[in-house]
Amino acid sequence: MATIFSKIINREIPADIVYETENVLAFRDINPQAPVHILIIPKIEIPSAREINGKEHGQLLGEMFDVANEIAKKEGIFEEGFRLVFNSGPNAGQEVYHIHMHLLGGRKFKWPPG
Numbered sequence: 041m042a043t044i045f046s047k048i049i050n051r052e053i054p055a056d057i058v059y060e061t062e063n064v065l066a067f068r069d070i071n072p073q074a075p076v077h078i079l080i081i082p083k084i085e086i087p088s089a090r091e092i093n094g095k096e097h098g099q100l101l102g103e104m105f106d107v108a109n110e111i112a113k114k115e116g117i118f119e120e121g122f123r124l125v126f127n128s129g130p131n132a133g134q135e136v137y138h139i140h141m142h143l144l145g146g147r148k149f150k151w152p153p154g
């Protein structure tokens with residue numbers, strides 16, 4: 041089902057887009073939880089990480105990680121480190137059911153998460 045992220049992909053609503061490939065789009069989170077908070081999404085609609093399987097989506101997932109590393113370098117947080125998060129389903133607090141990788145950085149994070 042189409043979400044607000046489909047509208048961002050289709051340029052129907054604005055977003056601060058930082059990176060784009062044929063298959064992947066990355067834009068700044070509207071409610072940042074860290075100095076760098078970017079969402080990396082595939083252009084195809086996949087609701088959550090629970091619908092991922094390696095055979096079908098391995099290439100796409102690899103590309104999302106390539107994009108994350110590339111952006112981390114551009115944002116100057118690659119060496120110091122960063123956090124990549126997929127919230128998947130209700131208990132994880134997923135709000136938008138179009139799979140997205142959070143790239144968070146620019147500060148130190150706690151573990152375990154809240």
Ligand code: AMP
Nearest residue numbers: 044055068069070071127133134135136
């Ligand atoms: P999640 O809880 O993992 O589903 O995260 C959804 C994220 O999308 C939240 O961090 C929101 O702040 C972010 N978000 C929602 N709408 C927008 C938007 N229009 N542009 C950028 N980020 C958004």
